[in-house]
Amino acid sequence: MAPPTAETTESRDAKRVAVLGATGSVGASAVEVIAASQGRLKAIALSAHQRFDRLIEQAKRLKPRWVIATDAAAAKKQSWRRLPKGTELLTGPEALEQTVCHKDVDTVLAAIVGTAGLQSTWAAVDAGKTVALANKEALVAAGPQIQKLARQRGATLLPVDSEHSAIYQALKCGAANEVERLVLTASGGPFRTWDADGLRQVTVDEALAHPTWDMGPKITIDSATLMNKALEIVEARWLFDLPAERLMVMIHPQSVVHSLVEFVDGSVIAQLSPPDMRLPIQYALEYPHRREALAERLDWTQRMVLEFEPPDFDRFPALELGFRAAREGGTAGVVVNAANEAAVGQFLDGELHFTEIVPACASVLESHHFSPSPTLKELLELDQWARREVENWVCA
Ligand SMILES: NC(=O)C1=CN([C@@H]2O[C@H](COP(=O)(O)OP(=O)(O)OC[C@H]3O[C@@H](n4cnc5c(N)ncnc54)[C@H](OP(=O)(O)O)[C@@H]3O)[C@@H](O)[C@H]2O)C=CC1
Ligand SMILES: CC(=O)[C@@H](O)[C@H](O)COP(=O)(O)O
């Protein structure tokens, strides 16, 4: 009997992945991982918000069943003639939620940036899917609610964020009650060594020049303020169910040690690799298997220096906001996250100074009406409220 062709292997055994945010930095890396998976992974759906030419190229390569254009108005102006035969176009944000629930979707890669990714992540969890989670903002905004829903629906959350992927892997070395603390590493961003005067003069181009990672604009600005690490503290709080007191941040400029777990006996287990998102994406999509990867490897024939230093909470006050949101829970996460998204947008548009991003978030967090266990509807309303507050915020 002839061996199965790639096509038949795919249709019988392939894990069918819906890639939400396929045209972004994480999404594009996921497309490479899927294309190189020798038929083990099949892109069943790819979504884009506005970069439709890129989406069409991806569709020609992976031949998904569906492409989703979430900006429906922009989709009307696009020519879709180059879509491959057999690929159906769906439009509007509601198409994300319909698609992730489909019985033929096995895994959802949540790689939309910001709160825009919350409802589709929620829908995937609600449908009991395996969710490979890059969209950290969803967990920051609604961590306890998403975890509760995942338990009720039997959904599995697999981290894609490099630090959380490292921690997930390191946690396999001990039992939950043997964990002392999690140490999240941070590159320190482009301004790691800058003084307060320098920080006040930061330009958009300087903030977009990340020293070690090539990422989308929003997370790159977050890395520069260290708000990314603040969000990751909250993400770790809910993902691993550990209190803020057992979470730490260490600056590690090389971005080779992606995070560490310290166990009660003092042993510290870390995961190392060059900074390349294709590895944590592949780990989550292929889980529980490890496969040969496209990602860069460490070169053990070369001298390598790995540095660690504690963060400076004075120059980077975002960190304190992250620890506070992780300690308080409730509505603190959604407010910090939404205020930050709005403030980063204003900074990128030249309407806010770099050093105003975090004070704007702190001020909105301070003035909001805290609630300990909000519903999804309340969270979405607060998200909108926090954005409006940042629009009206004036630096004291
Ligand atoms: N980049 C990285 O290395 C890492 C990213 N992450 C997280 O992954 C997520 C994605 O980051 P990244 O890939 O850098 O971001 P990008 O900005 O590169 O990509 C964002 C993606 O989301 C889509 N999108 C934007 N707005 C909307 C919207 N309103 N509705 C639906 N889709 C939308 C974009 O579509 P389009 O481009 O077509 O307009 C694009 O596909 C973020 O949550 C980030 O924090 C986590 C760890 C590492
Ligand atoms: C790749 C990834 O996971 C990013 O979140 C990265 O960690 C950003 O780098 P910083 O450590 O500078 O925030």
Ligand SMILES: [Mn+2]
């Ligand atoms: Mn990260």
